[in-house]
Amino acid sequence: MNYKQAIIQSMDFLAKDKKTIFIGYNVKFGSQVYGTLKNVPKKQILETPCAENLMTGLAIGMALKEYKPVLIFERHDFMLNAADAIINHLSKIQELSKGQFNPKIIIRAIIGADKPFYPGIQHIQDFTDMFKNYCSFPVVRLNNVIDIIPNYKDAYRVNYPVMFIEERGMYENS
Numbered sequence: 001m002n003y004k005q006a007i008i009q010s011m012d013f014l015a016k017d018k019k020t021i022f023i024g025y026n027v028k029f030g031s032q033v034y035g036t037l038k039n040v041p042k043k044q045i046l047e048t049p050c051a052e053n054l055m056t057g058l059a060i061g062m063a064l065k066e067y068k069p070v071l072i073f074e075r076h077d078f079m080l081n082a083a084d085a086i087i088n089h090l091s092k093i094q095e096l097s098k099g100q101f102n103p104k105i106i107i108r109a110i111i112g113a114d115k116p117f118y119p120g121i122q123h124i125q126d127f128t129d130m131f132k133n134y135c136s137f138p139v140v141r142l143n144n145v146i147d148i149i150p151n152y153k154d155a156y157r158v159n160y161p162v163m164f165i166e167e168r169g170m171y172e173n174s
Contacts, residue, residue, distance in 0.1 A: 063103030
């Protein structure tokens with residue numbers, strides 16, 4: 001099994017739960033996150049405009065209503081627009097609410113690839129360290145194919161947010 005196949009299998013596993021909603025742009029139409037959501041039922045996919053802070057707020061609200069959002073950012077670069085909601089709200093809501101709320105969200109954060117063509121610096125930046133430093137929840141880089149499926153299954157079972165860092169360049173190179 002290669003990297004992309006492991007991601008697809010993980011998304012298929014998450015989609016078995018009808019309360020799981022996949023949120024982002026280019027998730028229902030276009031590439032469907034580079035083909036990784038190809039088997040997910042369309043009714044579980046929520047296409048949004050390019051409004052990353054809004055997407056994150058939507059995911060938080062849905063998680064508070066017992067949905068299980070999978071929030072997808074095709075590029076790290078655009079996560080800076082969502083950093084306020086991720087760092088100041090999602091990461092702190094359990095503490096701010098004195099444990100009353102702890103939204104369970106899985107974030108897929110994809111680092112862009114520089115091949116087959118160079119898309120420019122704004123599409124290949126990596127903010128993993130920033131999120132690791134400022135988030136109270138796990139930020140896990142998926143470097144090894146054998147770790148992908150177990151990590152997504154573990155994230156499904158826990159009751160707190162988890163961010164996974166995927167590498168777009170590994171989708172075809174593994």
